[in-house]
Amino acid sequence: MTVGHGSVAVLRGFDLALRQGQVLALLGPNGAGKSTLLATMAGLLPRLGGSVSVAGRPLPNGRPAPANKSGLVLVPDDRALFTTLTVGENLTIANKSGGLDLDGAMELFPSLTKRINVAAGSLSGGEQQMLAVARALVQNPKVLLIDEMSMGLAPVIVEALLPLVRRIADETNAVVVVVEQHVSLALSVADEAIVVVHGDVHLRGPASELAADPSRLEAAYLGETTSA
Incomplete structure (x- = not known):
């Protein structure tokens, strides 16, 4: 999938498949396209390419109501x-x-x-x-998208809230995709993680493996080539 604003792509060739009860931490520096990706998946922005499906059913492009009806729910960074x-x-x-x-x-x-x-x-x-x-x-929700759960919150509050992401996935069996700047906390509750930088995926893999190798994360955030 390719996402962006107008005709300008900000994240290219993004491919993702998640199973029920799985948590994905979507990481990367500001401006990498993470929030744009979530808004596009939720139908708030039109896709520039590719498709989005929930439970095998493709969603119409740029239409939030059908996306929500299918079970795809977004928690935006402004909470709305x-x-x-x-x-x-x-x-x-x-x-x-x-x-x-x-x-x-x-x-x-x-x-x-x-x-x-x-x-x-x-x-x-x-x-x-x-x-x-x-x-x-x-x-x-069948798919819960949470954009910057920690936005504007004190670290002690973030430490209490982020573990609930894991509990939500375990108890509701929903897929949860969380965009988060608190990298270590996000990795501690996630099954998988993806780091996007400058519109491209620079690193992806099991969250526990990425958490155990901070040098790979640092290289990915800096936009250096890493082996996925």
């Missing part, structure tokens, strides 16, 4: 919450496809329980990120 609505209202609006119920969401994110009647705009950054992920889960 209804800030004037309460936590409960945000979840209720999203829960139209028989996915995780509100009690299930609260079990994963118990700190939201006491905030159920609080407007989303009044939550802390960490609470807003929890709500954004919970809102995605009540949509019953």
